[in-house]
Amino acid sequence: MKPGTKRMSAAEKQAKGTYQACRDKPQHLIIDFSAPVMPGYLTPEAQNVWHEEIDRVVQAGIGSLDSSFFADYCALAALTRATFRLGQLPQAAQLTELRKRGEILGIAGPSSRALRGTASGQEQGGFDGFPDA
Numbered sequence: 001m002k003p004g005t006k007r008m009s010a011a012e013k014q015a016k017g018t019y020q021a022c023r024d025k026p027q028h029l030i031i032d033f034s035a036p037v038m039p040g041y042l043t044p045e046a047q048n049v050w051h052e053e054i055d056r057v058v059q060a061g062i063g064s065l066d067s068s069f070f071a072d073y074c075a076l077a078a079l080t081r082a083t084f085r086l087g088q089l090p091q092a093a094q095l096t097e098l099r100k101r102g103e104i105l106g107i108a109g110p111s112s113r114a115l116r117g118t119a120s121g122q123e124q125g126g127f128d129g130f131p132d133a
Helices: 010-016 044-059 064-085 092-105
Strands: none
Touching: 044 064, 064 092
């Protein structure tokens, strides 16, 4: 199966005349900059992961609204570490889910923190991609 077409950037859509602000300019309705709050149900091992990672996720922009998601990541990371300590290999799905959650939280390497699209200060003309005649 062939991959689908790539999503066009807002600048490309404006140049083409298909830009719609209601669809192409998402608005984040809830803006909360407070740090995540650790829930009481975490195991001591998961609490250790929480304390190790909390500074990084706050720097990546995770707020108190993401506390439950971050707690789930910490619990999964604690289980994975315990499995490794026993000399066993965790299930592949466990490792994959841990990586996915780390990417969403912005702590899974440089590519998870990369900005998408063009910088806001750059202007692109509608015909930049065409060769000069």
